[in-house]
Ligand SMILES: NC(=O)c1ccc[n+]([C@@H]2O[C@H](COP(=O)([O-])OP(=O)(O)OC[C@H]3O[C@@H](n4cnc5c(N)ncnc54)[C@H](O)[C@@H]3O)[C@@H](O)[C@H]2O)c1
């Protein structure tokens with residue numbers, strides 16, 4: 001492929017975006033980051049990437065950045081990501097996810113950026129009627145977070161039909177782990193994701209882990225999820241960009257997961273096994289809005305992108321999360 005474009009990564013100071021920045025730089029792309037640092041960290045952006053502290057909902061500012069940096073593709077990670085918060089404050093999610101994404105798409109169309117990769121989520125499926133979940137499984141979100149992302153998928157679809165604009169939306173399942181070389185990881189304050197929470201407990205930063213529900217329709221009664229290593233997910237984004245550049249004008253939506261799941265208790269067993277530390281488990285009531293099991297059918301992403309996951313192993317995901325957790329305080333000081 002000719003003319004490697006400069007890529008704008010929104011949310012590049014956050015957890016998943018910072019891994020995408022590394023994957024793009026490793027693949028030889030030039031990178032600019034746009035982030036307002038509301039949950040991200042300036043230190044998470046490597047010196048090799050240009051950094052713009054900006055709100056992606058500011059259309060004019062984003063058009064300027066896209067033009068000045070001569071951006072050829074956008075990877076859009078910026079957004080609000082806490083499901084229970086979206087139930088309490090839905091307008092924040094429709095603002096920072098749906099409306100801000102609309103502004104960013106408008107900036108992309110104005111600046112004639114032809115390629116867009118979007119962070120969607122398995123939360124758009126709600127409580128799916130089948131497992132593994134296929135891309136054509138009906139999407140009936142059960143919280144404003146999932147709906148805010150589904151609305152963004154719809155805007156991308158309609159914009160691609162009307163303009164010289166193509167997109168890939170990846171519906172992530174449960175993202176976890178950290179860069180195997182320790183260059184990036186999750187630093188989110190007050191994180192709620194299971195592997196992050198359990199890693200904090202195993203490194204003495206929390207007293208215990210609440211197990212939300214033991215009466216699910218699963219073999220051990222706890223919720224099952226498809227945990228995907230963040231580095232494999234970042235690699236899928238680079239492949240998606242290559243796919244957009246090769247398939248001029250085509251757009252697609254794909255699940256990003258491993259087509260297998262682990263229960264909460266299996267995850268906690270793994271964290272104990274890998275860390276060698278006991279985790280105090282507090283059996284707690286179900287958390288509102290949690291489905292029994294969410295497992296991806298990943299046939300489409302494997303076939304379309306030729307994606308070959310390198311870290312599809314729960315203990316490996318947990319090991320990288322623990323390694324990151326152990327050195328995180330040095331970054332934050
Ligand atoms: N973590 C998961 O398991 C998961 C699963 C599915 C989808 N996603 C999606 O992946 C994306 C990244 O999630 P994450 O886990 O890395 O979260 P994160 O909070 O670590 O990263 C989000 C980044 O976006 C920035 N940001 C937020 N609003 C912004 C705005 N208006 N303007 C500029 N920057 C803004 C934040 O400062 C942060 O750096 C999100 O869109 C999320 O919905 C995450």
Ligand SMILES: O=c1ccn([C@@H]2O[C@H](COP(=O)(O)OP(=O)(O)O[C@H]3O[C@H](CO)[C@H](O)[C@H](O)[C@H]3O)[C@@H](O)[C@H]2O)c(=O)[nH]1
Pocket residue numbers: 081083121122123172173174175192193194195197209210211212213222223224225264287290294
């Ligand atoms: O302290 C905790 C945290 C989680 N869980 C359980 O662990 C499983 C995974 O929960 P997470 O909070 O780690 O992740 P979710 O499945 O709720 O949601 C995540 O993955 C979804 C897609 O599957 C969405 O993308 C969403 O944005 C992202 O937060 C669930 O059964 C949950 O009940 C616990 O028992 N204790």
